[in-house]
Amino acid sequence: MYPLIRTLLFLLDAETSHQLTLFLLRIVNQIPGLPALLRALYRPHSNALAVELMGLQFPNPVGLAAGLDKNAECVPALFNIGFGAIEIGTVTPRPQPGNETKRLFRLPRHHALINRMGFPSVGVDAFLKNLRGGNRTGVVGINIGKNKNTSNDQAIDDYLSAFRAVYASANYVTINISSPNTPNLRDLQSGNALDDLLDALKHEQIMLGKTRNIYVPIALKIAPDLDEGEIVAVADQVQKHKLDAVIATNTTIERNGVEDELLATEIGGLSGRPLKERSTQVVRILYNHLKGTIPIIGVGGIENADDAWDRLVAGADLIQVYTGFIYEGPAIVKNICRGLEKRVLAAGCNTLTEAVAMARTGIHLMR
Numbered sequence: 001m002y003p004l005i006r007t008l009l010f011l012l013d014a015e016t017s018h019q020l021t022l023f024l025l026r027i028v029n030q031i032p033g034l035p036a037l038l039r040a041l042y043r044p045h046s047n048a049l050a051v052e053l054m055g056l057q058f059p060n061p062v063g064l065a066a067g068l069d070k071n072a073e074c075v076p077a078l079f080n081i082g083f084g085a086i087e088i089g090t091v092t093p094r095p096q097p098g099n100e101t102k103r104l105f106r107l108p109r110h111h112a113l114i115n116r117m118g119f120p121s122v123g124v125d126a127f128l129k130n131l132r133g134g135n136r137t138g139v140v141g142i143n144i145g146k147n148k149n150t151s152n153d154q155a156i157d158d159y160l161s162a163f164r165a166v167y168a169s170a171n172y173v174t175i176n177i178s179s180p181n182t183p184n185l186r187d188l189q190s191g192n193a194l195d196d197l198l199d200a201l202k203h204e205q206i207m208l209g210k211t212r213n214i215y216v217p218i219a220l221k222i223a224p225d226l227d228e229g230e231i232v233a234v235a236d237q238v239q240k241h242k243l244d245a246v247i248a249t250n251t252t253i254e255r256n257g258v259e260d261e262l263l264a265t266e267i268g269g270l271s272g273r274p275l276k277e278r279s280t281q282v283v284r285i286l287y288n289h290l291k292g293t294i295p296i297i298g299v300g301g302i303e304n305a306d307d308a309w310d311r312l313v314a315g316a317d318l319i320q321v322y323t324g325f326i327y328e329g330p331a332i333v334k335n336i337c338r339g340l341e342k343r344v345l346a347a348g349c350n351t352l353t354e355a356v357a358m359a360r361t362g363i364h365l366m367r
């Protein structure tokens with residue numbers, strides 16, 4: 001069924017079909033009976049796949065990555081598909097239009113996308129209004145960024161104001177300093193800029209934790225284009241400031257594997273299959289350095305259970321998908337979960353966490 005829908009959607013410009021899909025998701029959610037049908041069709045059911053992380057309960061390890069539901073318009077509908085968590089945003093403090101269109105391109109032969117959206121956002125107030133409008137039945141991460149017209153010198157103010165605004169509405173908050181589509185944003189990933197930003201956010205988290213009586217974890221999302229030394233330096237900062245998780249990775253500005261595509265020359269971040277290997281490497285570097293002290297969420301090019309398993313064994317505690325969802329459709333969550341459940345059973349384990357731990361120590365390396 002989805003291959004047909006995808007063929008029709010792919011006849012439209014990529015951003016138009018994206019908007020249409022979000023619109024249909026919202027409509028479907030309002031027709032009596034359809035949400036239950038979606039849940040029956042797509043929601044995975046396996047207790048073995050539940051993961052506890054950052055003090056949160058995830059029914060399965062497959063989350064939706066940030067950027068698909070930038071304005072928090074489809075959260076209830078997306079939960080019907082079975083995601084173990086949904087990350088919404090990136091939301092910026094003030095509304096902004098993002099870059100000029102055209103800004104999203106498909107590379108179907110490579111199961112990839114290139115985007116230079118540039119954080120189109122309704123702004124944090126309207127975003128929170130949208131989020132409150134729908135009921136939520138699972139873990140919701142809110143991904144925050146700075147406005148384009150805020151200089152890097154003032155970036156901390158933007159992150160702090162967005163963080164304060166979303167704090168009580170999020171199960172966790174992701175700090176996005178790794179999008180390639182906001183000029184100079186990724187400079188915040190190193191040196192004093194990173195140290196100062198994380199210091200300010202950690203202080204704010206502690207303050208808000210006291211006044212609101214609830215601790216909301218912070219995750220830092222990083223780019224795949226950092227070299228090994230830079231990744232290790234980020235990991236050190238994450239440990240120093242006692243953040244709650246690292247998300248690896250955002251899209252890449254590299255074009256490895258898609259050089260043959262005319263569209264490869266489009267400016268922006270590449271996602272999907274060509275990013276898979278690099279994102280896995282980044283997770284591995286992080287895990288080797290952090291040694292399980294800080295949770296890792298792996299994202300980039302995951303399309304099926306084998307990809308998900310490899311990412312978990314490389315060091316991820318949870319995974320996320322975006323481009324794979326566009327190419328594989330809503331069954332991607334269930335399909336990944338089915339494959340992971342088979343791995344758990346074949347390893348003679350009761351839980352995914354046990355099976356991954358075994359595979360990591362090499363006791364039971366299977367493919």
Ligand SMILES: Cc1cc2nc3c(=O)[nH]c(=O)nc-3n(C[C@H](O)[C@H](O)[C@H](O)COP(=O)(O)O)c2cc1C
Nearest residue numbers: 065066067090115249250271272300301321322323
């Ligand atoms: C069209 C598009 C928009 C995105 N927007 C965001 C965003 O707003 N914030 C963010 O942190 N990541 C954003 N991402 C990155 C994804 O969350 C993810 O990190 C990346 O695409 C790699 O995963 P994938 O290969 O499964 O797509 C976006 C990706 C795409 C394709």
